[in-house]
Every structure is written in C-alpha cells, then in structure tokens.
Amino acid sequence: xxxxxxxxxxxxxxxxxxxxxxxxxxxxxxxxxxxxxxxxxxxxxxxxxxxxxxxxxxxxxxxxxxxxxxxxxxxxxxxxxxxxxxxxxxxxxxxxxxxxxxxxxxxxxxxxx
Amino acid sequence: xxxxxxxxxxxxxxxxxxxxxxxxxxxxxxxxxxxxxxxxxxxxxxxxxxxxxxxxxxxxxxxxxxxxxxxxxxxxxxxxxxxxxxxxxxxxxxxxxxxxxxxxxxxxxxxx
Numbered sequence: 001x002x003x004x005x006x007x008x009x010x011x012x013x014x015x016x017x018x019x020x021x022x023x024x025x026x027x028x029x030x031x032x033x034x035x036x037x038x039x040x041x042x043x044x045x046x047x048x049x050x051x052x053x054x055x056x057x058x059x060x061x062x063x064x065x066x067x068x069x070x071x072x073x074x075x076x077x078x079x080x081x082x083x084x085x086x087x088x089x090x091x092x093x094x095x096x097x098x099x100x101x102x103x104x105x106x107x108x109x110x111x112x113x
Numbered sequence: 114x115x116x117x118x119x120x121x122x123x124x125x126x127x128x129x130x131x132x133x134x135x136x137x138x139x140x141x142x143x144x145x146x147x148x149x150x151x152x153x154x155x156x157x158x159x160x161x162x163x164x165x166x167x168x169x170x171x172x173x174x175x176x177x178x179x180x181x182x183x184x185x186x187x188x189x190x191x192x193x194x195x196x197x198x199x200x201x202x203x204x205x206x207x208x209x210x211x212x213x214x215x216x217x218x219x220x221x222x223x224x225x
Contacts, residue, residue: 032212043203043216044156087154093212099144100168101207101214103156 002027002094006104013080014112021107023090024072032093033066033073034101039086047088048075080111116140119204119217126194127225133180134189134220136204145187146205146214147179156203162187194224 003026013019025033034049050057050064050073057064061080066073077084090104119136126132138145144163148156160179161168167179176192191198204217 034213038154043218045216046213049213089156099207099209099212100158100161101146101205102158103148106154106156108154 002030002092002100002102004090004092004102004104006090006107008107009105010108010110012110012112015080015082017080019075019077019080019084019109019111021075021088021090021109022072023074023092023104024070025092025102026071027092027094028068028071030092030094033064034091034093035062035064035075036089036091036103037086038089038106044089077109080109082111082113085109085111115218117204117206117215117217119202119220121220122218123221123223125223125225128194128196130194131190131192132194132222133191134202134204134222136187136189136217138185138204138206138215140206140208140215142206142208142215143184144207144209145181146207147187147189148203148205148216150201150203150219152200159189160187191222194222196224198222199224 006023031052036044037047038044061078063076087106091101094100117138146161147159159173178190180188201219203219205214207214
C-alpha cells in the first residue's frame with residue numbers, strides 16, 4: 001500500500017518568516033495530494049491540494065509543489081502569522097472504487113510572535 | 114447544516130465493553146472512511162467504504178467493524194474494548210472525481 005513520509009515533525013518559525021513542509025510518497029499511481037490543517041481539538045480541514053497533472057499551485061500565502069518523478073511534494077507558507085500555528089498533514093490518494101487517503105505523520109507548526 | 118456529523122463527541126467506557134460510533138454525511142458523497150488519531154496525532158486509515166467495495170487496513174483488529182445501513186451512514190462498532198483503543202476517531206467522506214475528504218468533528222474514546 002501507499003506510504004507517505006512527512007518532515008519535519010515540528011517546526012518553529014518567527015512571525016513573518018516562511019515555513020516549508022516536505023512529503024514523499026511511495027505509490028507512483030497516486031494522483032491527488034492534499035494538505036490538511038488541524039487546529040487543537042478540531043477536525044482536519046483541507047487548505048490546498050494538487051493533482052498529478054500540475055506542478056505547482058498557489059492560494060494567497062500558501063503554495064504546494066509536486067515532483068512526480070521524485071515522488072515528493074511540499075507545502076510552502078509565506079508571511080506566517082500566529083493563526084497558522086497548527087498540525088499540518090500531507091496525504092496521497094490511492095485510486096480505486098473505495099479511495100483511501102494515506103496521511104503523513106503530521107508537522108506541528110508553531111509561529112512565534 | 115453540518116456536512117459530516119458523528120456521535121457521540123466523547124465516549125468513556127470500561128474495558129471489555131462493546132460500543133458504537135455513528136457517522137452521517139449529507140453531502141451525497143459516494144465513499145466514507147474511518148480514521149484513528151492516536152496521542153501522537155498520527156491519522157491512520159481504518160476503513161474506506163462505498164457501495165462497491167470495503168477496504169480494511171490490515172492492521173485493524175477484527176474487533177472493529179464498519180456497518181453501513183445506507184449510503185449516507187457508516188457506523189463503527191467496536192467489540193471488547195481495550196485500553197489501547199483510546200484515541201480520537203474521525204469519520205470522513207469524499208466524492209469520486211473531487212477527492213476532497215470532509216471530516217466529522219471526531220469522537221474522543223477513552224477506555225478505562
């Protein structure tokens with residue numbers, strides 16, 4: 001099955017700096033790569049996603065890049081704010097009639113004011 | 114309206130008991146999931162299910178069983194609860210072609 005590795009497990013940045021989280025996946029058939037943000041005590045929520053026919057996608061301060069050849073993808077957050085502090089999860093989709101999202105182990109991002 | 118709702122939000126029970134967690138989605142999605150989130154925050158897929166296929170993660174004990182009375186519901190039944198089952202359980206759903214998974218608010222299960 002699919003295996004997703006995520007680094008780093010914790011990340012602290014100063015407010016206004018950039019943050020980068022990286023993930024690798026194992027199944028070359030995966031074609032959908034979302035990023036979820038989970039605030040303390042809340043449910044995971046999608047913040048951005050990318051499909052395998054696209055190399056980069058940007059939404060305001062958040063961007064995701066995908067390298068299918070190397071099987072890795074990254075989340076970039078610019079101009080970080082304290083409210084960006086949360087656990088971020090990458091995931092990869094295994095296609096099929098009963099699709100499964102396999103998640104990375106999560107990154108605890110702390111933005112220091 | 115809550116898109117994916119699960120009940121109860123908190124569940125405290127004794128070892129050996131049998132319990133169920135209910136999940137309902139009103140999004141018209143074709144696939145539903147159960148995830149377990151342990152104390153280290155790792156989100157682990159337990160089941161994914163649509164009307165054609167049930168995929169069971171091979172590491173899930175057979176004390177756990179999904180039950181789907183209809184397309185909008187996927188309940189999780191757990192037999193003979195153990196201390197190690199304590200975690201937050203998330204239900205989620207998604208639609209073919211769109212892929213985004215919507216999560217319920219989670220059920221914090223504590224086995225004492």
